[in-house]
Amino acid sequence: MFVNMTDIDFCYDKNNENILEDFELNIDKGQTLSILGESGSGKSTILRLLAGLERQKKGQIVIGNKIMNNENTFVSPENREVGMVFQDYALFPHMTVFENISFGISNLSKKQRKQKVLETLTLVDLVDHKSKYPHQLSGGQQQRTALARAIVTEPQILLLDEPFSNLDTNLKNNIRESLKEIINVIGITTIIVSHDKLDALKLADQLIVLKEGKIKQKGIPEQLISKPNTGYAESILA
Amino acid sequence: MFKKIGFTNKWSVISFFLIILILMPSVFILIGFFNPISDTWLHIRRYLLKDYIYNSVILVFFTGLFSIIIGVSLAWFVNAYDFKYSNFFKWGLILPLAVPPYIGSYTYVGLLNYTGVIQTFLRNNFELVLNQSYFNIMSLSGAIFIYTIFLYPYVFLITHAFLQKQSASLVEVSKTLGKSPISIFFRIILPISRGAYVAGTTLVVLEVLNDYGVVKYFGISTFSTSIFQTWFSLGDINSAIRLSVYLMAFVIIVLFLEKLSRGGKQYSYSNTKIKPLKAKKLTGWKNWSMFIYAFTVISLGFIIPVLQLIYWSIISYGKILNMNIIQTVLNSIGVSLVGSFIILVAAVIIANTVRIKKNILTKNYARIAVLGYSIPGAVIAVGVMIFFLKMDNFIQLISGQNNMLLLSSSIFMLIFAYLIRFLAIGYNSVESGFNKIGTDFHEASRTLGNGITKTFFKVDLPMMKPALMSGFLLVSIEILKELPLTLILRPFNFNTLATRAFEYANDEMIHESAILSLILIFISVILVYSLTYIKKKGR
Incomplete structure (x- = not known):
């Protein structure tokens, strides 16, 4: 696995509940993964943890065989090649x-x-x-x-946090196409966080549906969209 | 271990040591509180303490009350109504801040005494000789007048800024519900702006407790004057420390009351579309009465004292205009530039650490950084003096030279005291600058391979120049006007415009102090104007 998150617990404030709990994520090299979920589901947090902008309470993050963060190691954002x-x-x-x-x-x-x-x-x-x-x-x-x-x-991986949220619908379609082309040309491992299923459908090889810090469903976008396994996944993928 | 307390980069290490340094004087004051009680203290406690408390309470209460009445009413009028010169009043009403209250106090004494302009005019033109007690301003009520007329701008400024952003819809909906302007003011404007004017009044109260010049000149016993007297006239530092602790307890009560009166009364808008209020055009007597009210306040707080100072300067410039005055001006400007620069650097280091490393330790950094502004100058002076004497003792011990007072006789001691007292002003400006730009740019730079320091200089610094400039100007104004700290901690023979003007006035050489006061006010007005210009440009 090129990107590997193992057993991650994270919360923004020590007194608050965990945003992510026992979270696991694996991505192959060159793959494009899309994370879908509603606001507050923890999807942007995953990107911030991978970039080194936040530190998890527990667990390990590995990118390209290098441990980025665990109990003893913390590679700062400027040295992560993200x-x-x-x-x-x-x-x-x-x-x-x-x-x-x-x-x-x-x-x-x-x-x-x-x-x-x-x-x-x-x-x-x-x-x-x-x-x-x-x-x-x-x-x-x-x-x-x-x-x-x-x-x-x-960089080793590319992280895109709601990349189309500031664009109008017509522009979104064009930009999606050109983004896909660029990602293909450079062949970079990419993670896209979004709440729009079309982003996943057009850009991603893999899709995960996230709810309250837990993966509810994982698979190829087309398959997931045609067969959501929970009411929540259905509402997100509708 | 170091990582556990947050020492993960240069910024957090420097911040930690800065915070320790800032806390040192307060620590020495607390330690001093437990020293044995002297006879002087027993005397103070038995006969004088009651007066100090009574005078301070009266000054604080009535100055606060009148500042609210003037500050809030004017803030509302210039926001809600378009009357004669109302645009000028929006910034003109801040001008009294450029006149330090001690300068205002001796100007008014000179204006009102037997040989002053008013009584001379009445005698020469109407042969009126009135009872002198009518003109005696050197009393508690006189001090309340002086503080109110020169400090109300704190309430005006904060309330005005708040009302500027307030949703016009609140006023418009009240109008559609048939409410009169008076009803809208009392039932809508006063409640929603409570947080703003309480904050402004707290600043006024803290300034009153900090003041030394007015009460000393008027002969009113307060904590500030008694700390000076106990220390310098009676030579009893331990009693001065005890008085400092009492004064700090007074300040803590004030801050507690502020929190209490603001708690649960912080209103926020339920939507983000906040449009400014459209000022209503006034005509006829309403137009004139608003103009007369605002003009009277600005006249009392700025125009009259400045005209009086100009008159005195004209008749005394031959005696005072010499090389010493240039040296005094250069000292004032120099110390305020160096002080402001150091304060801004410290503020940036601490605020950036607080922003990047969010933990319990850094949360407290922010609290400690703003603590100094609520500590009166006389208390800081006591703490800093003890701290520097201890350091000198330490240096003597190491060097073996017994008579060397390296630090406690230097300008560093004064600058350090400024750092403690005014760091809050610099810190608040820097913090608001950081808040304005957010963390996205910083984080983007970090993910692009740049460390905290490089990111700060390449990304954060260029983007927050206006905030830094505002902070620099605000701190410069404060240092320029500062009196109690400078009087106590300045090196031998080092004079600033503030100390020289005060000394002349205190020696009954009011005319001689006029030019120095005028120069001080002139520089302050330029700084205040630059500040409003930067803020306007920033908007």
């Missing part, structure tokens, strides 16, 4: 598209950096917008900039 696209994109407002994308590869030489950013800009079809600031971009362009910024560092 790319993440945030729900509201979190594009740095004081930087241009080019600067935003090159931000994560400042260790490279100027020439290498420029080349890499241009390659990524071409991939996401944003070359003409490289000098613009985030507020000058449309929703779809902002989303692609965030994606480019996340993948330019060549």
Whole structure:
């Protein structure tokens, strides 16, 4: 397994109930997994734990054979090689598209950096917008900039937190297509958190339905959608 | 072990040591409380303590009450009504904050005494010689007037900011339900803005308890003046410590009452669509009465004292304008720039740690960082002095030089005291800046391979420049005006505009203190104006 979460317990506040309890997750290399669930089901928490933005109370997280977090080890977010696209994109407002994308590869030489950013800009079809600031971009362009910024560092896994929630329906369909293409081209292991079954259907190889921190159903998206095993799964996949 | 207490990066390590340093003076005061009781203390407790408590309670209660009446009513008027120059009053009514109350106090004494402008005018034009007691402002009620007219802007500012954001629909729905403007004010506006004006009044009360200049000049015994007197005139540091603890108990009661009066009364809107209130255009007598009310307040709190100071400056500038004054101005600006910078750096380090590492320890960092603003200057001065003397003793022990007072005679001691007293102001600004930008940008940068420090300089810092500038300006204003700490802890022969103006006035050289006071007010007005400009631009 390329990504492995074992026996995870997590809560945001020590006095509160666990968001995740004895949670297990396994993903193969190159696979795209979609996590569906209603608000508060713990789906974004899974991404934050994988990115190292939160620390679990119990359990172990392994990415690419390297232990990222257990009782004795904690690899900080900057050393995890994880790319993440945030729900509201979190594009740095004081930087241009080019600067935003090159931000994560400042260790490279100027020439290498420029080349890499241009390659990524071409991939996401944003070359003409490289000098613009985030507020000058449309929703779809902002989303692609965030994606480019996340993948330019060549991370081991890509995490997408509700990537389409800020887009209107027409735009969503187009962006889904191009996102699928990009993921296929770079062949990266991807986890998408969403509450829209169409995201899973169009993008994912595997789908899990989450409720109160527990996996209610797991499988291939088309199969799950045609045969939900609980009322909850049915309501989520309807 | 270190990881268990949160030492996982440089930020948390530095924060931990900063917090320990900030707590040290308070710890020494608490330890000092258990020293043996002296005869002086027995005398104070038997004959004087009652007066200190009585005077402090009267000053705090009535200043608080009148500040609420003026601050809330003006905040509501400038928000709800469009009257003559109401746009100017929105920021003009903050101007009295630029006049430190001790400067206001001796200006009013000069204005009202036998040779002052008012009595001279009445004598020369109407041959009126009135009973002098009518003009005696050097009393408890005079002090209440001075504090109210120069400190009400705290209530005005916070309530005004709150009402600006309030949902217009609340007022509009009340109107459709047939309520009159007066009924809306008392039944809607007062209850919903309670949290805001209680917070503003608490600031006023804390300023009153902190003040030394006004009560010393008026000869009113309060905790502040008695701490000075016990320490410097009677040379009894242990009794000064005891008085400090009593004063702190007084402050704790005030903060408790604040919490009590705010508890359960925090209203929030049930929807997020908050639109500002559309001001109603006033005409006729209503228009004029609002204008006269606001203009009277701003005249008493700013225009009249400043005009008086200008007049005194004109007749005395030949005596005072020399190289010393330039040195005093440079000292004031220098100490407030350096102090503000250090405070902002400390605030950023602690606030960033609190933001990134959320645990019980860092939750308490936030509480300790804002604690100092509620500790009166005289108490901080006692604590800091003891702490620095102990450190000097330690240095003497190590170096073997018995007469060396390296730290307790240096400017560091004063700057350190400013850090404790004003860290809350810097911290609140930085914290609101961090809250505004949220954590997504920080987290995005971290997942892109940057550590906390690099993320701070590349992402957080550029985005929170306005908040940092506001914090810097706010702290600068406070340091510039600060009196009790500076009077006690400044190095020998080191004068600021505040200490020099106060000393002149205290030596009955009111005219001589005018230029210094004017320069101080002028710099403060520029800073206040810059602050409102930054806030306006930020919006």
